[in-house]
Amino acid sequence: ALTSDTMSDSKYFQTTKRGEIHELKEELLNADQKKRKDAVKKVIAAMTVGKDVSSLFTDVVNCMMTHNIELKKLVYLYLMNYAKTNPDLAILAVNSFMKDAADPQNPMLRALAIRTMSCIRVDKITEYLCEPLRKALQDEDPYVRKTAAVAVAKLFDINPELCEDQGFLDDLKTMLGDSNPMVVANSVAALAEIAEAGRPDVFEVSHTTLQKLLTALNECTEWGQVFILDALAFYTPGDDREAEGIIERVSPRLQHANSAVVLSAVKVILRYLDSMTNEDTVRMTTKKLAPPLVTLLSAESEVQYVALRNINLVVQKRPTILQHEVKVFFCKYNDPIYVKLEKLDIMVMLASERNIDQVLLEFKEYATEVDVEFVRRAVRAIGRCAIKLENAAERCINVLLDLIQTKVNYVVQEAIVVIKDIFRKYPNKYENIIGTLCENLDELDEPEAKGSMIWILGEYADRIDNSDEILDQFLENFQEEDVNVQLQLLTATVKLFLKRPSTQDMVKRVLGLATQGSDNPDLRDRGFVYWRLLSNDPESAKAVVLADKPTIHDDTGVLEPALLDDLLFHVSTLASVYHRLPDTFVDKAAATLGANYDDDDDDEEDSEPVHRVSSDDLMESPVSKQSSAPAPAPAPASAGNLLDLDDEPAPAPAAQSTSSSGGGLLDLDDLMGGLGGGGGSSSGGANSSFPVILSADQGKGLEIRGRVARKNNSAVYALHMTNSSQAPMSGFAIQLNKNFLGIQHGGMPQVQLAPGASQDVDVPLNLAGNSSPEPSLGLQVAIKNNVGVHYFKDTVRMEAFFTADGQMDQQGFLAQWRGMGEAKDAVVFPKGVDPANVDGHEATLRAANIFKVARRPINGMEELYVSCAMEGGRRLLAQLTFAPGKGCRCNCRNEDSNMGKAFGAMVEGVLGQK
Numbered sequence: 001a002l003t004s005d006t007m008s009d010s011k012y013f014q015t016t017k018r019g020e021i022h023e024l025k026e027e028l029l030n031a032d033q034k035k036r037k038d039a040v041k042k043v044i045a046a047m048t049v050g051k052d053v054s055s056l057f058t059d060v061v062n063c064m065m066t067h068n069i070e071l072k073k074l075v076y077l078y079l080m081n082y083a084k085t086n087p088d089l090a091i092l093a094v095n096s097f098m099k100d101a102a103d104p105q106n107p108m109l110r111a112l113a114i115r116t117m118s119c120i121r122v123d124k125i126t127e128y129l130c131e132p133l134r135k136a137l138q139d140e141d142p143y144v145r146k147t148a149a150v151a152v153a154k155l156f157d158i159n160p161e162l163c164e165d166q167g168f169l170d171d172l173k174t175m176l177g178d179s180n181p182m183v184v185a186n187s188v189a190a191l192a193e194i195a196e197a198g199r200p201d202v203f204e205v206s207h208t209t210l211q212k213l214l215t216a217l218n219e220c221t222e223w224g225q226v227f228i229l230d231a232l233a234f235y236t237p238g239d240d241r242e243a244e245g246i247i248e249r250v251s252p253r254l255q256h257a258n259s260a261v262v263l264s265a266v267k268v269i270l271r272y273l274d275s276m277t278n279e280d281t282v283r284m285t286t287k288k289l290a291p292p293l294v295t296l297l298s299a300e301s302e303v304q305y306v307a308l309r310n311i312n313l314v315v316q317k318r319p320t321i322l323q324h325e326v327k328v329f330f331c332k333y334n335d336p337i338y339v340k341l342e343k344l345d346i347m348v349m350l351a352s353e354r355n356i357d358q359v360l361l362e363f364k365e366y367a368t369e370v371d372v373e374f375v376r377r378a379v380r381a382i383g384r385c386a387i388k389l390e391n392a393a394e395r396c397i398n399v400l401l402d403l404i405q406t407k408v409n410y411v412v413q414e415a416i417v418v419i420k421d422i423f424r425k426y427p428n429k430y431e432n433i434i435g436t437l438c439e440n441l442d443e444l445d446e447p448e449a450k451g452s453m454i455w456i457l458g459e460y461a462d463r464i465d466n467s468d469e470i471l472d473q474f475l476e477n478f479q480e481e482d483v484n485v486q487l488q489l490l491t492a493t494v495k496l497f498l499k500r501p502s503t504q505d506m507v508k509r510v511l512g513l514a515t516q517g518s519d520n521p522d523l524r525d526r527g528f529v530y531w532r533l534l535s536n537d538p539e540s541a542k543a544v545v546l547a548d549k550p551t552i553h554d555d556t557g558v559l560e561p562a563l564l565d566d567l568l569f570h571v572s573t574l575a576s577v578y579h580r581l582p583d584t585f586v587d588k589a590a591a592t593l594g595a596n597y598d599d600d601d602d603d604e605e606d607s608e609p610v611h612r613v614s615s616d617d618l619m620e621s622p623v624s625k626q627s628s629a630p631a632p633a634p635a636p637a638s639a640g641n642l643l644d645l646d647d648e649p650a651p652a653p654a655a656q657s658t659s660s661s662g663g664g665l666l667d668l669d670d671l672m673g674g675l676g677g678g679g680g681s682s683s684g685g686a687n688s689s690f691p692v693i694l695s696a697d698q699g700k701g702l703e704i705r706g707r708v709a710r711k712n713n714s715a716v717y718a719l720h721m722t723n724s725s726q727a728p729m730s731g732f733a734i735q736l737n738k739n740f741l742g743i744q745h746g747g748m749p750q751v752q753l754a755p756g757a758s759q760d761v762d763v764p765l766n767l768a769g770n771s772s773p774e775p776s777l778g779l780q781v782a783i784k785n786n787v788g789v790h791y792f793k794d795t796v797r798m799e800a801f802f803t804a805d806g807q808m809d810q811q812g813f814l815a816q817w818r819g820m821g822e823a824k825d826a827v828v829f830p831k832g833v834d835p836a837n838v839d840g841h842e843a844t845l846r847a848a849n850i851f852k853v854a855r856r857p858i859n860g861m862e863e864l865y866v867s868c869a870m871e872g873g874r875r876l877l878a879q880l881t882f883a884p885g886k887g888c889r890c891n892c893r894n895e896d897s898n899m900g901k902a903f904g905a906m907v908e909g910v911l912g913q914k
Helices: 004-013 020-028 033-048 054-062 069-082 087-101 107-119 123-137 142-158 160-165 168-177 181-196 207-217 222-232 240-255 259-273 279-298 301-317 337-350 356-366 372-388 390-404 409-425 431-438 447-459 467-475 483-499 501-515 521-536 538-545 561-568 574-578 639-647 668-672 810-820 838-847 897-911
Strands: 692-694 702-711 714-723 733-736 758-766 778-784 789-795 825-828 851-858 861-869 875-883 887-893
Touching: 020 033, 020 054, 033 054, 033 069, 054 069, 054 087, 069 087, 069 107, 087 107, 087 123, 107 123, 107 142, 123 142, 123 168, 142 160, 142 168, 142 181, 160 168, 168 181, 168 207, 181 207, 181 222, 207 222, 207 240, 222 240, 222 259, 240 259, 240 279, 259 279, 259 301, 259 561, 279 301, 301 337, 301 561, 301 574, 337 356, 337 372, 356 372, 356 390, 372 390, 372 409, 390 409, 390 431, 409 431, 409 447, 431 447, 447 467, 447 483, 467 483, 467 501, 483 501, 483 521, 483 538, 501 521, 521 538, 561 574, 692 789, 702 778, 702 789, 810 851, 810 875, 810 887, 825 897, 838 851, 838 861, 838 875, 838 897, 875 897, 887 897
Parallel strands: none
Antiparallel strands: 692 702, 702 714, 714 758, 733 778, 778 789, 825 887, 851 861, 861 875, 875 887
């Protein structure tokens, strides 16, 4: 039971006094041991909440000379935290460590000294650790021995050569035969950790070692059992008889109360089943696995989720284990959403001809729930069952038709999406339901649902009497549709024309919209391909566009066999929860937003890296680019030709303007996404025209449109948030991962979103954060609210950070340009820039706070010298060369050449719009 003293220790965390370091110093010097102990507790409390108490190091170390074990533990805790920052003073504690490690009376004290010394990563302390550690490995008390075993692994991490030279690895191997099972378990854990640290040869389970481990398995604690079972998974049985014998010894662990022990036992058995050839034995053994796996689902939600993720792997490998247990995975009303979604996936895997009716009834029930995400996944699960089980496809379609009759918007749209996939799987079989689908066209407002319906219309255009009229309705808003909808409309209209040549006017219209009215390269390219095909060889067009489609299969969540086998080796670890191998997230955890969300994280890339800058393809421009790259412009004249700039008077600084002028330029807000002006309104909807950066599906009902923009002479993250869920959203916070420009936010304005409501939010940005070395204009963002944390990536518009004082005179420009020299050049060939429209480009750049220093013709080309200033004072100088008929060349000079490459990418994004 807790004592009153222990329960009152919380008082040490409640002080907010100033000058308390001096008071603590006096209390640490007090002769009264009780007061000294209280003082050390206060020091530990201050250390815990982040206060720097390193100045008390000597005074705290002096408190080690005591027989009070509680006080000694507190001092050791302090030493482990501050010894690395005070290595010279840490040596003062060595004598006390050595004395405690040799204490003849108290094994707890001996173990405490060994544990603390092994945790202090200071070379001078490590030198003194070897002799006490050697004695501890031979200590008569098993508690000391098991502590020493773990200390060997820590010593190996600090100094592998010293650990090996002193023979500690051999001592650990010897301890595998120790009479105490916990010593064996800790020795196994230490050897396994050393093996993972780069010495895989140090721990191999032999036949002799195997028997020692199996003997210790029955007697050690639950976590000791986990260590031993993990080690057994490395062993390869010699024959069926040996595998059966090991499984027999491991099987009692399946009944253990600790879920980690159960999963580790499952892992070992699954590994050994692969090496067994007797089918009857395999079948009998797999039957033993079902009850413990089912039992795991009666635990709390978090354990259920981990169990379900592991069961997902088990079912993929051996579906017969749980083939009769599908009812166990039926969702309960109070299951958290993350548990429900996992159960859905497993139910689809276990669905068969025998249980499909039960499963479909469950899915139909789930489709009437209030959680939109769960309903969508349930509808998709019905479609997955139809694709998986051909004989049950018609029953699945009937359920989908019943759901469509509910007229619930998101249910109807999700049903149409999955019916499109069913049509792909079973062509020319269920087309009689198309009429029902066409009755629900008014319900379609999501791109995926629209695209699916349009695909159906195009694929079966010859069987739908008014397919041309329906497609014509979609074409009325072609320019406003999502690009995926536009692509489907283009293809569907071409299919319609090939089946009904009388629709020639419609296909000409849509080809014109795709090739001349769009700046999306994918859409334009497809339009040109169709146009060329239809113009030159209509028969070839039919062969291409109307070709038979490959049969689709449901591979949602299905892993490659090799990856699945590797993940089964990691059952009961994080790898089995993530469904990713450890080396894909352990070494790079610091760069993953969800793993360690800190501004000081290493900027390594995740499994989906932010686009890296290169001279060819510098960045994904926030606006679409021309479909083909212009030929590189010839190299411009050398830097010496800059002297000719003196012939042209310097222009006066351009005044800020909120509209463009001349040359048929777009309105500034259209051209620069609002960079030139606009207020900070949070309710006017000015940000609603920006691209979607977080879809409602990804955001659990929260849709975010936005971009980095410049408003009122300040950089902001201009966001438009929409709550499409049925519950209010609040408690918003934002975090930006470390990025190339060092962008950090200045605080999230207050956001309250009622169901169906929208709000504009301008998050202030600055360049005061830590920057990453990789020249990428990608930005990783996390937004948190009362629903959860939502991660997404965006592309930075660098011009948002250019200030209005970037104008330079020619002499100043020339001096800086020469001062940096050619070594600082960063040359990029921006794509999609019209080299003939230099006047328009000059005005566009000026609107983005990029100012002309000089302009001159040379050898049939135009050279434009520009300057700009970023927030924080950094200046960028550039030479833009426009070669008619060839393209554009950007040569930017800055002390950081990567910044020059980023500037070139920005030029492509700004001027490539034209």
